[in-house]
Amino acid sequence: MTIFVGPPSLAIRNKPITNELRSVLNTAAEAAGVDTIRITSGGQDALGHGTRRTGSTRHDLGRAADLQCVVGGQALTFTDEAAPPGILRFVMAAAAAGAIGIGAGVGYMGNRTIHVGFGTSVNDHNRLTWGVGGRSATAPQWLRDAAQDGWDGGGPMLPPASADEAIHPGRYAVMARDGLKLRGGPGTNFGSDRTLPAGTELKVVAVSNVDPAWVRVDLEDDGLLDGYVFAAFLAAVEAAPA
Known part of the structure; x- marks a missing residue:
């Protein structure tokens, strides 16, 4: 079972994420062998419903999270040129499970934090990846490829196998x-x-x-x-x- 930590109480986006997003992240973590999801930035007040908010509406009401994938106490890291298998599996599985907004990049949020969530509103169903500056053109190629693979594969009929359920010949x-x-x-x-x-x-x-x-x-x-x-x-x- 995946452990969820955060968001920090002092963060501007310190509200819980939705159950729908938690389910997507849990599915992705199990597929990637990630034991802990460390949320650094979670939900926030929606426009017109509070003042504790900043930036994009994607985080409104807990529909997105900035997070780190932790294995054995260490957050997995990546570069703009490449990512380890655990990050690639996580992104692919998150996309397959329903995430449609995924961002990462060393110049965006550092080398270990990824944005995963849904659209800018409940009516926004566009699939999008991005990097530094929040622009699609700056999304690392590995991020684009992994997310597209998940979207191309479609949502699984059954939950993906967990890291403990090894596949044998x-x-x-x-x-x-x-x-x-x-x-x-x-x-x-x-x-x-x-x-x-x-x-x-x-x-x-x-x-x-x-x-x-x-x-x-x-x-x-x-x-x-x-x-x-x-x-x-x-x-x-x-x-x-x-």
Whole structure:
């Protein structure tokens, strides 16, 4: 179970986040192996309903949070050029679970804080990533790729596997509503020219040594490797009785 810490009582945005956002963050944390979500900036008064507020309306009434992903007591860090697997998995899973506003960048909020939330209002359903200056053009490429992968995969039919639910070689089915990208390597930086529809059965051959959140798969059960998929959107297929 993910531990939530914050927001600080002295922060301007010190109000709780919504249950909807908490659910998105919990899903993302479990998929990424993050044990603690440290919220540095949470909800705030809505326009016309209070004065304890600043900046964007995205944080109004707890619909967004600036946060850090903590593993083993240490917040994961990133650069504008690259992010560790835990951050990439977190962003991808958050997008797949419903987050539509995601921002990060060393010049934006430092090298460990990420904005995750929804639109500027309940009627804003635009998907957007951004970086320094709050501009889409400055969003780190890894952030764009990870978020887009989550959005392309669609919301999972079932909750993603937690870090404790390791995937082992065997038969699995794709559980991403709009399909799951088959990639040439274990990460969003590898290209994809095929999307596996929901319900597609495949054989997991091995877990990647580079990033265990990705697995090598055989689609035809012919002993040949076809590529890699993000393991959080797979569900084990029970063997038929003899």
